[in-house]
Amino acid sequence: MAEGTNDKAGSGRRKTLISLSGVTKKYQKNGKDLEAVSGCDLEIAENEFLVIVGPTGSGKSTLLKMIAGFEPPTSGEIRLEGELIKGPGADRGMIFQEYALLPWRTVLKNVELGLELKGVSGEKEKKALAMNYIDMVGLTYAAGKYPVELSGGMKRRASLAMILVTKPKILLMDGPFNALDSKTKLTLHNEIVRIWEHEHNTIIFVTSELDEAVKLSDRIAVMNKRGQISRIIDNPLPRPRFGKEALAPDFHHRFVALREEVMNEVKIGAGLEACTI
Amino acid sequence: MKMGSKEDNIQSGSGMIVDFIKGRAFYLLGILLFLAAWQIACTLKGFGDFSEAFSPLSAALALLEMARNGDILHHAIPSLRRVLVSLSLAIVFALPTGVLVGYFRQLEQITYVPFQFMRMISPLAWMPIAIIIFGVGDVSVTFLLWLVAIWPLILNTVHGAGRVSPLWLNMAKTMGAKDMGILSKIIIPAAIPDMLTGLRLAVGVSWIILVPAEMLGVPDGLGYFILDTRDRFRYDQLMATIFIIGAIGYLLDSANRWLISKFAWKI
Ligand SMILES: Nc1ncnc2c1ncn2[C@@H]1O[C@H](COP(=O)(O)OP(=O)(O)OP(=O)(O)O)[C@@H](O)[C@H]1O
Numbered sequence: 001m002a003e004g005t006n007d008k009a010g011s012g013r014r015k016t017l018i019s020l021s022g023v024t025k026k027y028q029k030n031g032k033d034l035e036a037v038s039g040c041d042l043e044i045a046e047n048e049f050l051v052i053v054g055p056t057g058s059g060k061s062t063l064l065k066m067i068a069g070f071e072p073p074t075s076g077e078i079r080l081e082g083e084l085i086k087g088p089g090a091d092r093g094m095i096f097q098e099y100a101l102l103p104w105r106t107v108l109k110n111v112e113l114g115l116e117l118k119g120v121s122g123e124k125e126k127k128a129l130a131m132n133y134i135d136m137v138g139l140t141y142a143a144g145k146y147p148v149e150l151s152g153g154m155k156r157r158a159s160l161a162m163i164l165v166t167k168p169k170i171l172l173m174d175g176p177f178n179a180l181d182s183k184t185k186l187t188l189h190n191e192i193v194r195i196w197e198h199e200h201n202t203i204i205f206v207t208s209e210l211d212e213a214v215k216l217s218d219r220i221a222v223m224n225k226r227g228q229i230s231r232i233i234d235n236p237l238p239r240p241r242f243g244k245e246a247l248a249p250d251f252h253h254r255f256v257a258l259r260e261e262v263m264n265e266v267k268i269g270a271g272l273e274a275c276t277i
Numbered sequence: 278m279k280m281g282s283k284e285d286n287i288q289s290g291s292g293m294i295v296d297f298i299k300g301r302a303f304y305l306l307g308i309l310l311f312l313a314a315w316q317i318a319c320t321l322k323g324f325g326d327f328s329e330a331f332s333p334l335s336a337a338l339a340l341l342e343m344a345r346n347g348d349i350l351h352h353a354i355p356s357l358r359r360v361l362v363s364l365s366l367a368i369v370f371a372l373p374t375g376v377l378v379g380y381f382r383q384l385e386q387i388t389y390v391p392f393q394f395m396r397m398i399s400p401l402a403w404m405p406i407a408i409i410i411f412g413v414g415d416v417s418v419t420f421l422l423w424l425v426a427i428w429p430l431i432l433n434t435v436h437g438a439g440r441v442s443p444l445w446l447n448m449a450k451t452m453g454a455k456d457m458g459i460l461s462k463i464i465i466p467a468a469i470p471d472m473l474t475g476l477r478l479a480v481g482v483s484w485i486i487l488v489p490a491e492m493l494g495v496p497d498g499l500g501y502f503i504l505d506t507r508d509r510f511r512y513d514q515l516m517a518t519i520f521i522i523g524a525i526g527y528l529l530d531s532a533n534r535w536l537i538s539k540f541a542w543k544i
């Protein structure tokens with residue numbers, strides 16, 4: 001079923017950037033094998049915005065970590081532009097479910113880290129580039145603060161700026177907007193779509209919020225409790241999806257219909273038992 | 278606290294002094310009690326016939342004498358120089374070693390037993406060997422001090438470099454960091470608080486080992502001067518030298534505490 005939907009999106013003018021075939025990841029749990037991700041086939045096109053949803057424990061983070069190169073699949077292959085992924089790289093910027101700010105650096109210095117690693121050395125240049133993204137995530141007033149002084153939401157926004165400033169070709173985002181207030185979330189939705197349209201990156205975005213999934217995605221992949229991709233749903237809603245356009249007469253209706261469809265699929269997937277073998 | 282001192286600024290200088298003493302009353306009390314107990318014990322001849330010479334008052338007079346005739350500087354400076362030279366050499370060797378051992382797990386396993394074994398040996402036990410290799414004098418003393426300073430530096434750095442959060446490493450890797458970038462941007466700064474703790478311990482133990490080490494045939498230094506005053510039966514100067522050793526040790530440790538409060542990041 002997954003393959004059928006893939007073909008539809010993949011056969012357009014966009015070329016395939018990442019391809020997963022038969023990707024499985026097993027972990028040991030209480031002496032038993034646990035399939036966190038099970039037989040996933042997926043093709044992600046260049047400049048696509050793919051959202052992955054699924055119940056908790058369905059393997060979304062695990063799938064993302066394998067694409068990032070932090071963990072190898074137990075079996076199956078993940079290819080990036082035809083090359084097997086061997087480890088993490090600057091072309092795939094990952095935003096982690098847990099934030100990873102360096103406690104000895106201020107927000108500004110944390111955001112500058114990626115630039116330093118890339119070899120940008122001019123202090124002024126570094127600061128200007130970093131402040132761009134700090135402003136964007138709404139942390140201007142906290143640029144000089146240390147991570148201990150930040151709230152959870154501020155830490156999330158800071159880690160977002162940290163990765164965005166490195167302009168990765170592929171953005172892997174694991175619940176980046178979880179636990180943010182709705183106003184910040186709205187701003188960041190706008191910004192991430194603007195960045196995506198402007199910089200033509202490819203985004204794989206994990207979330208548990210279906211509104212967010214429908215609002216952002218080109219396609220939505222639904223994972224179930226067994227770590228399988230149970231369905232890939234195309235999102236035909238026209239862009240832009242913010243502001244006035246969202247007021248078009250049938251937009252709301254179509255939005256809700258799509259969300260219900262996704263919700264149904266997630267519910268079915270959550271009803272299954274996790275697969276231990 | 279801040280508000281209070283601001284008001285005092287407006288009030289008067291004597292108000293500030295009172296404020297300063299108030300905050301430290303018990304520290305001052307501790308010092309006074311310590312000196313008083315020492316003086317009383319000496320006056321009551323608690324330490325035998327020479328008790329008078331051991332008293333804080335005689336020591337204070339001897340201290341003045343030694344300040345005037347230059348003995349203090351003449352012996353304190355070589356001692357400080359030996360400690361600082363050996364510490365610098367220890368830092369240059371121990372910090373990189375500690376970072377590498379902490380970062381590469383195999384290296385930690387390879388070095389574990391030798392390091393734990395070596396660090397339990399008093400450097401003074403190496404003294405005859407040091408003298409055979411380096412001869413009597415400065416080099417031997419410096420070597421012994423180096424040998425005692427490297428262990429706290431190495432082991433604390435290993436600890437700091439080893440407990441770096443895997444999240445930080447993953448984050449750096451997803452930004453394209455390679456080994457060098459990870460070492461310089463993540464591992465080393467992450468280990469700085471532990472390095473400073475190691476430094477504080479190293480300074481403390483070096484200063485302690487310095488005195489016996491300087492009794493091994495060098496012509497100056499506070500350890501040498503202890504023996505010299507003994508031989509001249511100048512027990513008041515001996516007490517004064519003991520006081521100087523304690524005071525310099527205290528200052529060195531304070532400098533370290535300042536470094537820690539300034540440069541060690543906290544979670
Ligand atoms: N390192 C690991 N070792 C053992 N089991 C793991 C490991 N990582 C994940 N798992 C297990 O794999 C399954 C999938 O975990 P994963 O974190 O990918 O889920 P998720 O879909 O991201 O969940 P959530 O929505 O709660 O973030 C879970 O059952 C989890 O306990």
Ligand SMILES: [Mg+2]
Pocket residue numbers: 060061062097174
């Ligand atoms: Mg997850």
